[in-house]
Amino acid sequence: MESIKLIHPAKLDEAVKIARLLGNKTRIQILYLLEQKQFNVSEIQEILQIEQSSLSHQLKELRDYQLISQQRVGKSIYYQLTDPHVITTMNSILAHTDHVLTGKAHDGEPVNGTVEIEED
Numbered sequence: 001m002e003s004i005k006l007i008h009p010a011k012l013d014e015a016v017k018i019a020r021l022l023g024n025k026t027r028i029q030i031l032y033l034l035e036q037k038q039f040n041v042s043e044i045q046e047i048l049q050i051e052q053s054s055l056s057h058q059l060k061e062l063r064d065y066q067l068i069s070q071q072r073v074g075k076s077i078y079y080q081l082t083d084p085h086v087i088t089t090m091n092s093i094l095a096h097t098d099h100v101l102t103g104k105a106h107d108g109e110p111v112n113g114t115v116e117i118e119e120d
Contacts, residue, residue, distance in 0.1 A: 021065055022090065026050060026058050031090055034068055034081040041077060 007015070021027060029048055033039055039047070045055050059079060062068040069082045081087065099106060 018065055021061060021067075022086070022093075024058070026054070027062060028090060030058060030062060030079075031067065031081065031086060034079055035087050038071075038078045038080045040073075040079070044079070 026048065030044060033044060033047060041052065041055060041059070044050075044059075045052055048055070050058075059068065059070075063070065067081070067083050067086050068079050070077050070079050072078075
């Protein structure tokens with residue numbers, strides 16, 4: 001019989017926590033912004049139109065899982081992306097989202113039982 005591998009339980013627990021962390025619209029937008037460049041809290045707050053207390057909480061969650069880091073420049077704290085793996089993962093999810101929204105499989109063909117959506 002061939003050997004079947006499973007994910008180590010501790011690693012699986014952490015993977016689930018990270019997946020839950022990415023299951024938040026604000027955190028995904030923050031990561032998407034930080035993929036482009038460093039931003040300070042005020043800039044992120046202005047772009048996302050979010051309360052500072054809520055933003056601080058989201059930033060802390062991302063820092064706790066080593067997805068972003070912060071650097072003080074004068075009186076401002078700037079945030080940057082720490083781990084490019086998360087962007088690769090996020091971009092894969094967004095690419096799959098395109099397939100779901102358009103009803104097309106990865107090969108570009110319509111999925112059985114779906115209707116093609118016209119894009120603007």
